[in-house]
Amino acid sequence: MARRGGSISTMALGLALATATPDQVRTVLGERLHPLVQNLEPAAAARVTGMLLELDRTEVLHLLESPEALKSRVAEAMEVLISAACTPLGTAVGTGKARRGGSTSRRPISMRTLLRSALANATPDQERTILGERLYPLVEKLEPAAAAKVTGMLLELGRTEILHLLESPVALTSMVAQAIGVLRNSAQQRQDQTGGAKSRSIGHHCH
Known part of the structure; x- marks a missing residue:
């Protein structure tokens, strides 16, 4: 039942965002996403949240609803941050499964996303x-x-x-x-x- 309630809550949020401006959407999603990310990676919560907000709205809503999906994305974002200094730009840093050559339907967070996030408030x-x-x-x-x-x-x-x-x-x-x-x-x-x-x-x- 709790999961269904979460789905309804996320659905309501999605409907509320339908008429919002891009800035309002980013603010609302960021306010909900940041505390969840902070629980996982306190030291890098702001940067990771900024990176995740570059994803599609639908996927961000999914992250708010699924702790497992969020945990996976946060881990992926942390890999990008850690390897930013030595990974060529444009090279996507994906999950372990993706790096081993396995198939995955999730798009990895790219260095372009990281760079755009860094430039956003520069x-x-x-x-x-x-x-x-x-x-x-x-x-x-x-x-x-x-x-x-x-x-x-x-x-x-x-x-x-x-x-x-x-x-x-x-x-x-x-x-x-x-x-x-x-x-x-x-x-x-x-x-x-x-x-x-x-x-x-x-x-x-x-x-």
């Missing part, structure tokens, strides 16, 4: 730092000598495009090549201007 400077820390090592592998300059150029792009570059090696390679082309053209122009100035100076002395 200031412009913090956002630039977070994205730069992710982007620089990838650029460095392609153009070690100009990694800092190229990364700075790419950080001028919009957040969505930068996230795409972090996930797509092909797009990143293409954009880095374009940036290198711009740098080389700029260097060539400066060299031509310097050469022209020297020529004019020599011509002046000859007269």
